[in-house]
Amino acid sequence: MAWNEPGGNSNNQDPWGGKRRNNGDRKGPPDLDEAFRKLQESLNGLFGGGKKRGDDGGGSGKSGGFGGLLGIGLVVLAAVWLYSAVYVVDEQEQAVVLRFGKYYETVGPGLNIYFPPIDKKYMENVTRERAYTKQGQMLTEDENIVEVPLTVQYKISNLQDFVLNVDQPEISLQHATDSALRHVVGSTAMDQVLTEGRELMASEIKERLQRFLDTYRTGITVTQVNVQSAAAPREVQEAFDDVIRAREDEQRSRNQAETYANGVVPEARGQAQRILEDANGYRDETVSRAKGEADRFTKLVAEYRKAPEVTRQRLYLDTMQEVFSSTSKVLVTGNKNGQSNLLYLPLDKMIQNSSGSNAPVTGSAAASNNTDVTPHVTDVPQSRTRETR
DSSP, X not given: OOTTSTTTOTTOBOTTSOBBOTTSOBOSSOOXXXXXXXXXXXXXXXXTOSOOTXXXXXXXXXXXXXXXXXXXXXXXXXXXXXXXXXXXXXXXXXXXXXXXXXXXXXXXXXXXXXXXXXXEEEEEESSSXXXXXXXXXXXXXXXXXXXXXXXXXXEESOHHHHHHTSSSHHHHHHHHHHHHHHHHHHTSOHHHHHTTTHHHHHHHHHHHXXXXXXXXXXXXXXXXXXXXXXXXXXXXXXXXXXXXXXXXXXXXXXXXXXXXXXXXXHHHHHHHHHHHHHHHHHHHHHHHHHHHHHHHHHHHHHHHXXXXXXXXHHHHHHHHXXXXXXXXXXXXXXXXXXXXXXXXXXXXXXXXXXXXXXXXXXXXXXXXXXXXXXXXXXXXXXXXXXXXX
């Protein structure tokens, strides 16, 4: 049964379980108006807004309420200001403080405080490496279009320059990267861009990009530039693959030609060197022989002047010996009793017989052997000789 129904509240209790009293007082939670009034009075007493003796009760209550609200507002503002003014800088971070818009100091790790709104702070991580990716179509030195993907890794090396010198320094980094990449690719042939020239390109791009950033004083240091595998645009990929295959065939044919040249050229050079050595040997031999003949003739002239007849006879005999040693057929003619006789001397057969050869002799050589004619050249010193071949 409800507490306020007639006859239902026999114990004369209120909704909070307190018993009503005859004088109208009750035992239960305090009135909200009374609690707020007490809080206001206590605040007025705290900030000097309490009642004074002899003052009007209504006026002092209004001034005390306004002073209390003002005090509460000041306390809240002070708490908010203190909360925003105190900040903590991490080990990997730095903070730049501006006072009245002018650089004041760079703050390191730790608990710090600044004074807004006259101060303004910028806090950034200066040890973390950041990455920026760029990809676009570039025109190479030989007027071919390629797509070059690029990744730039960087970090903040000077927070003051990063904050104050350039507006949006990372956007400036992207623009500088685009400029450096186009310059390097535009001065490189397509073969180098697609194959082994990527490492050299990355080094040149990094150097040029860092020079741009230092000129702008962005406070950014480029740590690494990676040029990934470049490719032709999709629209011309098939024709591009045909060109690549043709160049591979060209390179293979060139390698085969170089292999053949490496086998033939050294051999030809060896033969040429051998011919040169033979020619040099023949020259030296001819010159030495000529010098020897000239020297022998000079000495022979001296001997001839001493004994002409003996020297003449010796020369004749040496000449005959040289002639007869190189032929096997000799004809000897001479005048005896006014008759001319022709003698045929088979020297080769005679040499064979004298050396004990048992080969049979036939023909004219056998007939001549039957004549038993074995004259000596010294027997007819005045006769004429002819060599027949």
